[in-house]
């Protein structure tokens with residue numbers, strides 16, 4: 001999947017950031033990944049699209065939604081919805097497996113302050129386009145506005161961002177959710193129950 005991704009240097013600002021971000025003291029001694037972070041999971045089911053790897057999450061561990069607080073929240077929900085064997089995702093060899101689910105991001109390199117530039121999002125759409133073609137998801141969950149815009153561009157559909165709603169693109173149903181970042185989960189904007197409910201609906205639609 002995605003041959004050539006690891007060599008991609010199309011966004012000079014993101015390449016500079018991913019390769020130079022200073023490790024947090026609690027991760028001192030770990031070797032950071034510092035490359036585009038690949039998607040993972042099973043094709044043909046639910047595709048879950050986040051924003052981008054976190055500087056000390058995916059950019060450290062080399063796996064999307066792995067090793068940060070968004071991952072902690074998301075994997076509790078994925079496990080409750082039957083889409084993951086474990087309620088955690090902490091490293092590439094933690095034994096966690098996705099079931100009928102595939103995790104990816106709109107942007108594959110960690111951006112400063114989790115904010116990619118519009119040009120960087122546009123550059124990275126080429127990878128997401130290949131993924132949608134090859135993974136052939138039956139349902140998609142977009143986590144946050146930027147993921148919704150990316151899927152909207154790739155699939156040529158209009159998505160009005162309304163948390164908890166969905167849009168149909170032919171046979172593919174696109175479910176819309178806030179991103180499970182601490183900013184949303186700590187403030188109660190996104191509850192665990194809501195995210196589990198959205199993931200369960202996406203799983204049911206995909207026949208998982």
Ligand code: SF4
Nearest residue numbers: 008010011036109124
């Ligand atoms: Fe390449 Fe995407 Fe990384 Fe930009 S963000 S360098 S397009 S992989």
